[in-house]
Amino acid sequence: MEPHPRTGPSAAAAVAHRIADRQAQIGLGPDALAHRAGMSRPYLELLTAAGPGFDPNGFLRIAAALGLTYHELVAGRADPPPGQAPPAPRPVLVRLTEEECWDRVGTRGVGRIGLPGEHGPAILPVNYAVDRHTVVYRTHHHSAADPPPGTDVSFEVDRTDDHRSNGWSVLVTGTAERIDDEPTLQRLMRDLAVQPWAGGPRTSWIRIRPVSVTGRRITSMPAEDED
Template identity: 55%
Template sequence: MNETTRTPAAAEQAAGHPDDIARRVVSRCRQLGLGQDEVAARAGMSPRYLGQLLDFGPGFDPGAVFRLARVLGVSRADLVEGRADAPPGRAPGAARARMLRLTEQECWDRLGTHGVGRLALPGERFPLVLPVNYTVDGTTVAYRTADFGAAAAAVGDGVAFEVDRIDEHRSSGWSVLLGGRAERVQDPEAERRLVELAVGEPWAGGHRTLWIRVVPESVTGRVVGPAGGRGGGGRGGGGGGA
């Protein structure tokens, strides 16, 4: 069958590969904090049928795909074809939105799911804010940089470290802010531990062997989203420092 004679079902199958759709469903379930069995029940199907739907793609049961998209809070086109996210902050706020404070443990739980944050440190004329890959080690975060790099904070510098997650589609998200002091890691055993904890190499590349630890004196966080949920969930990989 050539391109001009392809049936509508075949064309849709090409637009939305089952593997891609399955990944979107799994990712969205994690964002919403829902199990796939619960999602299946809300969409009026059994978990086994949901598995078949993900295996065979949107042409298998278009009506079931529509119900699944509605339960996941996305459009059918977004589920089948994917979507290019708009720049953050352009979507309208959620209806009946509310903001809650995170406990310190909830802050650390969220810090452990991500690998890129923003470091604020003193500058010559004004504070510098730099994105860095990071690793969580107990109740501290650490990152790698070059000995004389812009992120090479001096021992004792007052610094802040921020990580956030935004769900543009749901107009929700969370942020965690640490305030504390910078320490340079010079103990070989501590360096080896951080290397083992790191998931990847610094994105910026280059020779970055200096580990700097942020020892927090305060840990605060907020979550904003629709009333009735904690908002802005989702898990990601840990980082390797930059």
């Protein structure tokens, strides 16, 4: 069982330091790390600042992208005592095709929407549905999750097992638009009936039109000694 991630500024700073050290060791810049981990660079920066308690699944993908186990990233490496059993398998990221991404996203569920904020990116949970290869969700009118039309946004869904050694993640990047035409609203209410994560007297339907759809599947392979 992997350790429960510690929280707090000191823990986040320690993990951020390990990430930076490993990036320097293998020559991997922040854009390349974000791409390899299947997330946007703003979300990578948010995770690095917040620490693994914010999104352990995201740190699993960062660890795999860096060639580390989750434990090595959040707790540091330790030399095993003589005669110890072979190291645990390491997580490996395998790219998903766009069709595989949509298959995992499914028809509805809970995801995270990433929006530009005054003090950095805002990451908010939403109940979503898929409508004709776009992502739609409802939110309180003029709330943080109700962006101006044309806003660049990211949307992420992931699943991992209890041991954080297998799972998948899908990242959709695109632009947000508010759905205003009455026939479409009636169809969405009738066919999808998505409940807003944070409701109110008035709600907006938001559609994310994808520009890119990427995904990673997390699997395991036997650990090998570092070169």
